[in-house]
Amino acid sequence: MSHSLNGKTALITGAAQGLGLGIAEAFAKAGAMVILVDRNQAMGEAAAKQLRQQGANALFLYTDLAQPDEIKRLVDSVIEKLGHLDILVNNAAVFLPKPIDQIAVGEWDHLMAVNLRAPFLLVQAALPALLSVRGSVLNIGSTAGLRVFSPNLPYVVAKAGLITMTKSMAQELHAFGIRVNCLCPGMVDTPALHTDVEARSQPADSLDRFQTSGYLTTPAQIASVALYLVSDAASAVTGSILVADAGAMLG
Numbered sequence: 001m002s003h004s005l006n007g008k009t010a011l012i013t014g015a016a017q018g019l020g021l022g023i024a025e026a027f028a029k030a031g032a033m034v035i036l037v038d039r040n041q042a043m044g045e046a047a048a049k050q051l052r053q054q055g056a057n058a059l060f061l062y063t064d065l066a067q068p069d070e071i072k073r074l075v076d077s078v079i080e081k082l083g084h085l086d087i088l089v090n091n092a093a094v095f096l097p098k099p100i101d102q103i104a105v106g107e108w109d110h111l112m113a114v115n116l117r118a119p120f121l122l123v124q125a126a127l128p129a130l131l132s133v134r135g136s137v138l139n140i141g142s143t144a145g146l147r148v149f150s151p152n153l154p155y156v157v158a159k160a161g162l163i164t165m166t167k168s169m170a171q172e173l174h175a176f177g178i179r180v181n182c183l184c185p186g187m188v189d190t191p192a193l194h195t196d197v198e199a200r201s202q203p204a205d206s207l208d209r210f211q212t213s214g215y216l217t218t219p220a221q222i223a224s225v226a227l228y229l230v231s232d233a234a235s236a237v238t239g240s241i242l243v244a245d246a247g248a249m250l251g
C-alpha cells in the first residue's frame with residue numbers, strides 16, 4: 001500500500017525545528033499540506049517559508065500548548081482555513097533535567113501541561129474532524145518512557161503516560177476508524193538533545209560516542225517511520241508502540 005499523503009492535511013506540534021520539522025518535511029514530500037505548530041514564532045515562520053520555497057504546502061500557526069484555550073483556537077483555525085484535518089502528530093515536548101529535590105511545582109505542572117495534557121486536548125478538539133475522515137493520530141513518545149534515565153523524572157513520567165494514553169485512545173476510537181499509534185525514538189540528533197545533554201552535565205563527547213556506537217539517529221530516519229505510521233501502508237496498525245532507536249535499548 002502507498003505511503004502517499006496526497007490530499008491530506010497534517011498538523012504537527014513542535015515543528016519549528018528538530019524532529020518536528022523533520023516530520024513536516026517528510027509529510028510534505030509525500031504530498032500533505034503541513035501545519036507547523038510551535039511557540040517559537042520566528043523559527044516556525046522561517047521553517048514554513050523554507051518548505052514553501054521547496055514547493056511544499058506549509059503553514060505556520062503560533063500556539064502555546066500549555067494554554068488549553070489556545071489549543072481549541074488552533075484546531076478551529078485549521079478547520080476554518082483548510083476545511084479538514086486528517087493527521088495529528090503530537091510531537092511537542094519540554095525537558096526538565098533536574099534532581100527530584102530541585103523540581104518546583106510550577107515546573108512540574110508546565111511540563112505535564114505540554115507533554116501530556118496538550119496531546120489529550122488536541123485529540124479532543126480535533127476529534128470531530130478526525131471522525132469525519134477516519135483520521136490518524138501519532139503521538140511521539142520516547143524510549144525514556146520505556147527505560148528511565150536520570151535526572152529527568154517528569155519527562156520520563158509524561159512519556160510513560162503518553163504511551164498508556166495511546167493504547168487507551170486506540171482502543172476507544174477503533175470503532176470509529178481512527179488509528180492512534182506511538183512512535184518512541186531513542187537519541188535523535190536535534191537541538192533539544194544537545195541542550196538536554198548539556199543541562200544534565202554529560203561529558204562533552206557523549207553525542208560523539210552515541211554516533212560512534214550507531215545509536216544516534218537523525219530526524220529524517222525517525223520521520224520516515226512516522227510517515228509509514230500515518231499512511232495507508234499502516235492501515236492495520238493501531239495501538240502500537242513502535243521503538244525507533246537504532247537498537248540502543250538492546251545495548
